[in-house]
Amino acid sequence: MSKQLHQPWHILGAGAIGCLWAHNMQQWQLPVTLLARTQEEHRQMQVKGIQVTAGKVTHISRPASIFPSMSGGTITNLLICTKTYATLGAIKAWRKRLHPQVNIVLLQNGMGTAQSLQSLLPKANIYCATTTDGAWRKGLWQVVRAGTGSTQIGAFSAHLSPQNPPPPIAQLISLSVGEIDTLALHWHQDIITPMWHKLAVNSVINALTAVYQVKNGDLIYHQQGRLRLEQLCIETEDVMSRCHITPIPQGLLQKALRVLQQTADNQSSMLQDCLAERPTEIDAINGFIIQQGAIMHLPCAAHKQICQDLRQQYPNA
Numbered sequence: 001m002s003k004q005l006h007q008p009w010h011i012l013g014a015g016a017i018g019c020l021w022a023h024n025m026q027q028w029q030l031p032v033t034l035l036a037r038t039q040e041e042h043r044q045m046q047v048k049g050i051q052v053t054a055g056k057v058t059h060i061s062r063p064a065s066i067f068p069s070m071s072g073g074t075i076t077n078l079l080i081c082t083k084t085y086a087t088l089g090a091i092k093a094w095r096k097r098l099h100p101q102v103n104i105v106l107l108q109n110g111m112g113t114a115q116s117l118q119s120l121l122p123k124a125n126i127y128c129a130t131t132t133d134g135a136w137r138k139g140l141w142q143v144v145r146a147g148t149g150s151t152q153i154g155a156f157s158a159h160l161s162p163q164n165p166p167p168p169i170a171q172l173i174s175l176s177v178g179e180i181d182t183l184a185l186h187w188h189q190d191i192i193t194p195m196w197h198k199l200a201v202n203s204v205i206n207a208l209t210a211v212y213q214v215k216n217g218d219l220i221y222h223q224q225g226r227l228r229l230e231q232l233c234i235e236t237e238d239v240m241s242r243c244h245i246t247p248i249p250q251g252l253l254q255k256a257l258r259v260l261q262q263t264a265d266n267q268s269s270m271l272q273d274c275l276a277e278r279p280t281e282i283d284a285i286n287g288f289i290i291q292q293g294a295i296m297h298l299p300c301a302a303h304k305q306i307c308q309d310l311r312q313q314y315p316n317a
């Protein structure tokens with residue numbers, strides 16, 4: 001593919017996933033710019049660069065960065081990988097720089113942020129992405145790639161065609177094809193389904209592991225935790241069914257138990273966030289299920305209880 005055709009991308013949220021993408025985009029020779037909060041953050045990004053470790057190999061790349069009051073062009077392609085709770089606050093600082101029909105790829109766990117973003121930016125072309133990649137932050141702009149997965153991207157905005165990606169996203173997908181150790185990106189014509197399926201699993205596992213402070217595998221044999229897991233599965237499947245979401249083929253409980261077995265030694269990111277007294281994405285996970293349930297007049301008592309327990313135990317959650 002000719003270099004002149006390469007589309008510039010901006011990235012909001014230079015954390016684990018944001019740095020991983022920035023690094024890959026640089027490897028694909030795409031112009032990529034990180035959005036810093038402040039001039040000082042921008043200065044530090046330029047000095048340090050970003051460091052991505054995969055296996056025994058560490059790569060340093062130096063993407064461009066800008067801060068809100070710095071002069072510069074319009075943002076036409078934007079990848080957002082802030083945590084869900086930080087997204088609206090973060091985007092407001094850049095609102096004036098966004099092209100009215102900016103292409104936004106929102107790569108997050110949880111749901112509900114895309115709807116809020118669309119209300120804020122009615123003409124924006126919003127795409128959602130869900131990933132099985134894993135990465136964690138070792139330090140500031142230092143990221144370790146923990147697992148190689150794949151990323152599904154699809155259209156969210158009602159005014160977009162779900163059939164085909166627009167050129168900037170098609171380009172990302174084509175650049176990812178056939179490369180080893182790079183991101184594996186795929187277009188999905190019905191992105192809401194895989195997003196809901198991931199949300200469903202997260203909604204029955206994450207908060208429980210945090211409340212009982214157990215590794216994923218231990219939840220399977222936790223007497224009280226297991227009962228609550230089963231109740232959460234019933235409620236979540238009920239909400240999904242009323243929202244006309246394609247069911248998870250083997251059923252949510254079987255799927256969740258399989259995930260818990262496969263990740264038995266892992267501490268969920270929600271448990272890690274709670275232990276570190278950081279906020280969590282629970283509003284975009286269990287909170288979203290409760291909100292959708294309320295629209296359908298479903299009480300979602302187990303989801304409400306787990307949210308309440310989490311917040312009681314971890315005030316920052």
Ligand SMILES: NC(=O)c1ccc[n+]([C@@H]2O[C@H](COP(=O)([O-])OP(=O)(O)OC[C@H]3O[C@@H](n4cnc5c(N)ncnc54)[C@H](OP(=O)(O)O)[C@@H]3O)[C@@H](O)[C@H]2O)c1
Nearest residue numbers: 013014015016017018081082083086090108109133134135
């Ligand atoms: N990491 C994974 O393996 C993984 C896998 C699948 C899905 N996800 C999902 O992907 C999303 C991102 O996760 P992550 O692990 O990459 O999170 P993360 O490491 O916490 O990264 C989020 C980044 O956003 C930055 N940020 C927050 N507010 C900002 C603002 N106003 N302006 C600019 N930057 C701002 C944060 O900076 P500060 O830290 O300085 O606040 C942080 O660098 C989440 O929804 C997560 O659930 C992650």
